[in-house]
Amino acid sequence: MKPTAALLFSQDTSFAFTKTTEVLARACSTLGVPAYVRDSFDARAIWAVLEDVADGNPGAVRAAEEMIAETLSQLMDDAGVDCIIGLDLCWLFLPDLMVEHSGIKRIYSIWFDDFHSWLGAPTNRIFPARRHTHREILAHPRVRHCFYGEAMAHEAALFGYTNQVQSKLAAPRDYLDRTYPCTRRNKLAFLGNPGSRIPPSPAAIEAMDRGADLAELRNIARAEVLQTFHSGLFTWAQGIEGVIDLLAAATAAKCASPHISALQILQLCLPASPEAFEELNRKGGIYELAMVVKLVCRYDRPALVRRLYKADLCDVYSNPSEWSPYGVHAADTVMVDRLPEVYSSYFAHVNAANPLRDAPANEKLFEIAACGRTSINLWSPDVASCYDEGEVCFVRSLEEAESRARDLLREPDRALSLGKRARLRTAREHTWEHRLSALWALDPIWPKAPADSQLCDSSNQ
Amino acid sequence: MSALLTAEPTAASEPASERASSLVKPEGVVLLTQDVVTPAARTSEAIAGALRRAGIRTYVRDTALIRWMHDRLGDAPERKRDGWNLLTASKLKILVELGKCDTILGLDLYWMLSNDPFLEHPRVRQVVSLWYDDLRTCCVQLGGLGGRVDDFQARLRHAKVHHSFYGRRQCAEARSFGLERVTRSPLAAPAEYLALRKVPEPSRRRRLAFVGGPGGRTPPSREALVLMQARAEVRDLRVASLRETLEDPAVAQWSRGEPTVRPWLQAAMEAKLEAPSTPAVEHLLAAGSSYPRALAYLEEKGEMLDAALLVKLVLRYDRPALVHRLHSRGLVDVYSAPWFWKPFGIESAPTVRFPDLPALYQSYAAHLNAGYSVREAVVNEKLFEIAACGRLSFNLSDDEIGEHFALGSEVEAHATFREIEESIRWYLGKPESLRESGERARERVRRCHTWDHRVAAVFGLPKSWESHP
Numbered sequence: 001m002k003p004t005a006a007l008l009f010s011q012d013t014s015f016a017f018t019k020t021t022e023v024l025a026r027a028c029s030t031l032g033v034p035a036y037v038r039d040s041f042d043a044r045a046i047w048a049v050l051e052d053v054a055d056g057n058p059g060a061v062r063a064a065e066e067m068i069a070e071t072l073s074q075l076m077d078d079a080g081v082d083c084i085i086g087l088d089l090c091w092l093f094l095p096d097l098m099v100e101h102s103g104i105k106r107i108y109s110i111w112f113d114d115f116h117s118w119l120g121a122p123t124n125r126i127f128p129a130r131r132h133t134h135r136e137i138l139a140h141p142r143v144r145h146c147f148y149g150e151a152m153a154h155e156a157a158l159f160g161y162t163n164q165v166q167s168k169l170a171a172p173r174d175y176l177d178r179t180y181p182c183t184r185r186n187k188l189a190f191l192g193n194p195g196s197r198i199p200p201s202p203a204a205i206e207a208m209d210r211g212a213d214l215a216e217l218r219n220i221a222r223a224e225v226l227q228t229f230h231s232g233l234f235t236w237a238q239g240i241e242g243v244i245d246l247l248a249a250a251t252a253a254k255c256a257s258p259h260i261s262a263l264q265i266l267q268l269c270l271p272a273s274p275e276a277f278e279e280l281n282r283k284g285g286i287y288e289l290a291m292v293v294k295l296v297c298r299y300d301r302p303a304l305v306r307r308l309y310k311a312d313l314c315d316v317y318s319n320p321s322e323w324s325p326y327g328v329h330a331a332d333t334v335m336v337d338r339l340p341e342v343y344s345s346y347f348a349h350v351n352a353a354n355p356l357r358d359a360p361a362n363e364k365l366f367e368i369a370a371c372g373r374t375s376i377n378l379w380s381p382d383v384a385s386c387y388d389e390g391e392v393c394f395v396r397s398l399e400e401a402e403s404r405a406r407d408l409l410r411e412p413d414r415a416l417s418l419g420k421r422a423r424l425r426t427a428r429e430h431t432w433e434h435r436l437s438a439l440w441a442l443d444p445i446w447p448k449a450p451a452d453s454q455l456c457d458s459s460n461q
Numbered sequence: 462m463s464a465l466l467t468a469e470p471t472a473a474s475e476p477a478s479e480r481a482s483s484l485v486k487p488e489g490v491v492l493l494t495q496d497v498v499t500p501a502a503r504t505s506e507a508i509a510g511a512l513r514r515a516g517i518r519t520y521v522r523d524t525a526l527i528r529w530m531h532d533r534l535g536d537a538p539e540r541k542r543d544g545w546n547l548l549t550a551s552k553l554k555i556l557v558e559l560g561k562c563d564t565i566l567g568l569d570l571y572w573m574l575s576n577d578p579f580l581e582h583p584r585v586r587q588v589v590s591l592w593y594d595d596l597r598t599c600c601v602q603l604g605g606l607g608g609r610v611d612d613f614q615a616r617l618r619h620a621k622v623h624h625s626f627y628g629r630r631q632c633a634e635a636r637s638f639g640l641e642r643v644t645r646s647p648l649a650a651p652a653e654y655l656a657l658r659k660v661p662e663p664s665r666r667r668r669l670a671f672v673g674g675p676g677g678r679t680p681p682s683r684e685a686l687v688l689m690q691a692r693a694e695v696r697d698l699r700v701a702s703l704r705e706t707l708e709d710p711a712v713a714q715w716s717r718g719e720p721t722v723r724p725w726l727q728a729a730m731e732a733k734l735e736a737p738s739t740p741a742v743e744h745l746l747a748a749g750s751s752y753p754r755a756l757a758y759l760e761e762k763g764e765m766l767d768a769a770l771l772v773k774l775v776l777r778y779d780r781p782a783l784v785h786r787l788h789s790r791g792l793v794d795v796y797s798a799p800w801f802w803k804p805f806g807i808e809s810a811p812t813v814r815f816p817d818l819p820a821l822y823q824s825y826a827a828h829l830n831a832g833y834s835v836r837e838a839v840v841n842e843k844l845f846e847i848a849a850c851g852r853l854s855f856n857l858s859d860d861e862i863g864e865h866f867a868l869g870s871e872v873e874a875h876a877t878f879r880e881i882e883e884s885i886r887w888y889l890g891k892p893e894s895l896r897e898s899g900e901r902a903r904e905r906v907r908r909c910h911t912w913d914h915r916v917a918a919v920f921g922l923p924k925s926w927e928s929h930p
Contacts, residue, residue: 013552042552063533079502
């Protein structure tokens with residue numbers, strides 16, 4: 001049915017993590033599971049600091065491990081914690097502590113980011129003695145990787161992490177109860193950054209200016225990727241014959257099938273250069289290559305937003321400096337506590353995924369809907385599995401997106417009725433309480449759930 | 462002995478009110494805890510729950526690792542130490558900024574980090590120390606870190622810092638040592654306990670439970686143990702403790718510097734014996750009029766807190782002797798770390814994990830409760846938790862208990878061990894009276910003593926607040 005108590009690991013230096021972790025903790029409490037939130041940043045960063053200090057004093061590292069283990073073990077023991085929940089791998093800093101602790105039955109990694117980005121970040125350090133075992137830990141039967149996109153899940157499976165389950169992101173339940181007036185009926189809004197931080201090329205901007213659509217922009221991005229390869233910037237590929245053939249085939253395939261995961265595409269393109277694939281795989285370069293393949297779609301999000309912004313149909317909120325290379329003047333980032341108010345103040349929104357994650361059904365999709373507003377989305381199987389047309393709007397091109405935005409602007413009340421339906425669907429299926437209940441119901445380690453679920457249908461709102 | 466606080470011998474001012482008028486409703490709270498001291502973690506979570514129910518965004522964070530690492534880096538290159546301090550302080554600043562937290566709460570002094578991220582932060586309007594332990598113990602525990610916190614005393618007295626103590630005597634002590642913005646806010650019970658409705662287990666209807674250690678880790682003297690075995694009364698044990706405490710090496714050391722220290726301390730301890738409800742520091746100040754040189758000597762050394770501790774120790778056997786007497790009569794089961802009780806000849810059941818506490822409270826028909834002499838505050842968390850679970854508790858008399866519960870109706874409090882034992886025996890023969898008293902205690906907690914009430918009172922939130930009996 002459910003765990004006895006959950007320990008959730010957060011990451012205070014990245015506030016989206018903190019927000020979602022706190023929401024997950026509230027969901028645990030609603031479901032009757034005491035939840036303890038702790039930031040694991042210190043535990044992950046401590047090794048980076050100790051590395052120099054530990055020269056000639058390896059005992060310092062061991063002592064740090066013992067200290068962390070003592071602190072957390074005591075909390076786990078005394079609070080009866082049997083379930084660990086961490087966004088991405090926030091729990092991985094001292095893996096043995098989690099997987100070998102007798103009280104812990106399950107560790108849920110709720111993936112936000114991708115393996116490559118997480119493991120490559122300088123502060124996400126695993127204690128040195130454990131580094132060589134991290135693959136076994138990630139594949140440990142107590143660990144359950146929860147992926148919100150099919151492509152993400154597939155990618156992880158190809159890396160050998162089959163201890164996984166697909167579990168979509170969701171909305172905070174309390175958003176369903178909040179009511180704010182819709183004060184802006186003359187524009188849509190987009191909340192978020194452009195995705196990739198690589199600035200756009202002049203060719204891409206020129207194409208966007210003349211109204212180029214997704215297919216052309218993806219081809220431009222592909223050409224840029226191949227050009228970068230030839231310039232030798234991809235050092236991980238140096239000395240490996242045939243990588244360019246593999247990359248050319250994979251990026252072409254990604255242009256044609258953007259909803260297939262980059263890694264799956266690479267596997268399909270393996271005949272183009274099997275030796276290169278094998279060597280890259282052996283050296284761990286497949287992560288990098290997959291990331292490069294994903295870059296083919298890097299203009300999808302900024303081009304969609306830019307087009308609507310330039311047509312004076314959309315306000316943009318984010319870190320202004322990230323949008324300035326696109327000629328978009330963004331308003332400042334909306335703080336977490338104001339999100340529902342800002343979502344509600346617009347009659348409809350634009351939503352687009354970060355292509356680097358290969359998973360389009362992002363958190364905003366659910367949050368906008370929970371606030372009773374509809375969103376325009378590029379069609380994808382992931383988003384279509386969460387909401388139907390009539391709750392959100394699906395488009396397959398930038399031109400269609402502009403046209404739908406104008407339609408909605410002409411009939412804002414109709415847009416609001418779509419939003420109402422999206423909210424009802426969210427109340428029925430897409431809160432974090434639903435996700436946790438479903439995860440726990442799947443696991444035979446927790447007693448079976450009784451027929452009368454503790455979740456309430458909020459469809460009367 | 463520590464010399465962390467310099468005594469400022471101002472007399473204790475008027476009794477603290479329940480509410481610190483200058484505290485405002487928080488927009489968001491960072492609540493700093495210490496997971497290696499689990500009661501702190503448990504209470505932090507209970508307070509966080511109450512804040513969240515009041516609509517206040519609250520983030521609980523543990524600081525154990527930050528402190529440990531700081532100490533560990535003591536001999537490391539300055540660059541490394543600064544790097545760690547910067548890293549951890551930056552992280553907390555980010556939480557304050559993006560979480561829009563204007564209030565920092567820390568049990569005891571867990572908010573005080575060597576590289577302070579809070580006091581000068583423009584977003585932070587108020588920092589509240591919710592004192593759990595006593596002033597001296599906290600100062601000594603933080604000594605490792607405090608030794609490197611050059612402005613330790615200035616931070617304690619910073620204009621943004623408020624101190625909330627749960628006992629009247631703690632407040633008096635803090636004020637007499639120059640702390641400002643001191644208010645009194647009693648401990649409380651988690652609201653969730655109120656909903657539990659289990660009847661006592663049949664095998665536990667003729668016995669009470671005592672959950673806790675003997676208070677302090679110093680083993681009892683042979684004389685004290687003999688007195689306990691002879692079922693001596695509370696006053697006899699206090700007299701024995703007074704004699705032992707006067708032989709403390711610190712007394713001899715101080716006396717070498719100022720010969721009147723010993724008679725001064727003896728006078729204060731004897732006063733404590735007669736008036737145990739009066740704060741130790743007040744006894745010291747009062748006795749100081751007869752021994753002004755001794756008082757001045759300890760003030761100058763900045764060791765008044767250490768002297769106050771010795772005076773408090775006059776009551777150190779109250780708790781273990783009461784438990785010992787009732788346990789030896791087969792009236793009380795004891796739950797705690799067994800090695801704490803072993804020197805007293807008591808076989809204790811293992812410590813109760815905090816999620817299991819309410820179930821344990823409910824499994825017995827009644828409980829024994831006793832304060833910890835060093836904290837000089839008998840109105841501990843257990844008093845409220847037992848009541849919240851609908852159970853009657855038996856206590857040694859103290860004037861502060863009656864401020865929170867109706868004596869003889871919601872809790873029992875008696876001046877001697879014998880009276881407590883008689884009262885327990887009487888109640889155990891009348892299970893219906895026991896049940897009714899427990900329910901009245903629970904009702905009192907529901908109306909006045911959950912953490913939700915405390916949060917509302919401390920921050921002046923609009924909430925019904927019924928008067929005490």
